[in-house]
Amino acid sequence: MRAEPLAACVLLNRCVTNAASTNEVAVVLTEQGHSVLATRLPRLELYAQSHGAPIVATGTAYAQAAAEFSALDPRVTA
Numbered sequence: 001m002r003a004e005p006l007a008a009c010v011l012l013n014r015c016v017t018n019a020a021s022t023n024e025v026a027v028v029l030t031e032q033g034h035s036v037l038a039t040r041l042p043r044l045e046l047y048a049q050s051h052g053a054p055i056v057a058t059g060t061a062y063a064q065a066a067a068e069f070s071a072l073d074p075r076v077t078a
Contacts, residue, residue, distance in 0.1 A: 007072060010034050011065055013041035035072070039065040 010029050015022045026036045041061045057063045 008035070009069065009072060010036045011039070011041065012036070014043040015040040016043055037065060037068050039068050041065065
């Protein structure tokens with residue numbers, strides 16, 4: 001029912017820094033035909049403990065993910 005297919009991609013989050021499993025999952029998902037963003041959101045207590053407080057995304061992996069997603073679809077703005 002859409003004129004164009006819906007843009008979709010996988011964003012890996014709560015990733016443990018330097019864990020081999022993160023890249024292994026990305027490879028498997030890519031082999032299955034999914035578009036996987038290169039950006040990985042780390043598991044940080046800063047975010048886990050925020051409890052609804054504002055978080056500044058500038059200069060973080062969140063900003064990188066938004067820019068990467070925007071580059072995939074020019075209709076989206078970061």
